[in-house]
Every structure is written in structure tokens, then in C-alpha cells.
């Protein structure tokens with residue numbers, strides 16, 4: 001006889017070693033559907049082969065490894081992902097996406113999770129990286145391209161950033177690096193707007209859901 005939904009819902013959650021075991025689908029599949037729709041990658045195709053994690057150059061620094069990111073989405077564990085270090089540590093290098101046999105674009109998934117976190121009330125685990133990401137996006141919207149000099153100045157002006165750099169001594173290193181790049185002609189002081197600035201701003205408006 002077919003099992004009805006109520007009997008599944010009312011089934012007691014099993015305890016293993018003192019922790020509550022979570023099962024696939026227990027949080028519904030709303031988050032999975034949302035992520036598939038918004039990233040246009042078939043997250044449900046993943047069969048946990050771990051090739052993505054093995055290809056990732058920074059997986060050692062992640063609290064949720066790339067293949068586990070996919071599993072978290074399949075399970076609907078949104079909050080855990082938005083609180084993770086992973087989304088801020090990811091370099092968007094696309095090694096994971098390249099090596100995936102099922103074309104799961106994890107780089108895009110991480111990018112999307114980062115944007116969701118930036119617009120949520122969840123305090124990011126890597127707050128300095130989160131502020132840098134936000135500054136990067138603001139600069140891109142303003143100029144349509146990134147000028148390193150403007151970017152780092154805008155970042156330094158965000159609350160607490162400069163103070164922390166002075167405290168840790170990284171400001172001095174950055175100034176030395178900046179001077180060396182400037183002397184080699186690799187640092188442009190005046191930013192030029194991209195010719196595609198209108199299209200880029202339209203994309204931002206579209207993403208935010210603006211009507212005009």
C-alpha cells in the first residue's frame with residue numbers, strides 16, 4: 001500500500017551519535033528549484049563523484065567543500081551555505097565546473113550564493129572578503145570595469161578596513177606593492193568607463209528587479 005504524506009511527515013527524526021540526522025527533501029525542494037532556475041545549472045544531476053573538490057585549488061580553506069555545496073543545495077540547507085567560509089574563499093577560477101562530468105557549474109553556484117549572502121541579513125563569516133565583494137560590485141556598476149587603484153581606495157574607506165590594515169601591518173605592504181606596480185606602469189590612477197556601461201547598469205537593474 002502507498003505511504004501517505006502525513007505518515008512520512010510525522011515519522012520521528014532518527015538520532016545518530018547525539019546529532020539529528022537530516023534527510024534529502026526534508027526541507028522541501030524550494031531552494032534547489034530556485035538555484036537551478038537562477039544559475040541555470042542542473043544541480044540535481046550531481047552524483048557526488050568529488051572531482052570538483054579534487055580540482056579546487058583552495059578547497060583546504062573551505063568549511064563546506066565544493067561537492068558538499070551541491071549536496072547542501074539538494075537538501076535545502078540554505079542558511080548553512082550563506083554562513084559558510086566557502087562562498088567567500090572561492091576564487092571563481094572555474095576548475096570545478098571544468099572537471100564536472102555532469103556540467104554542474106559550481107563556480108556560478110558559488111557566485112550566486114555569494115550574492116544571496118550579500119543581500120541577506122546573515123552576518124558573513126569572512127566579513128573582510130564580503131566587504132571586498134560588495135565594493136567590487138559597486139565599482140563595476142559605477143564604471144563598467146575595474147580600476148585597481150579606485151577599487152582598493154574604495155575598499156579602504158569602508159568601515160573598519162583601514163584600521164584593521166594598520167593594526168595588522170598589511171597597509172604598509174600594500175603601499176609598497178602599489179608603488180612598485182605604479183612604477184612599472186601597471187596601475188592606472190584615472191579610471192575609464194567601459195563603453196558597455198549602459199548595458200552593465202541595465203543588468204544590475206534587471207537583477208534587482210527595478211521596473212525602470
Ligand code: SF4
Nearest residue numbers: 046048049050052100
Ligand atoms: S564534479 Fe560534478 S558530479 Fe562530481 S561531485 Fe562535483 S558537482 Fe557533483
Ligand code: SF4
Nearest residue numbers: 056090091093094096
Ligand atoms: S571556482 Fe571556486 S569552488 Fe570552483 S575550483 Fe575555483 S575556487 Fe574552487
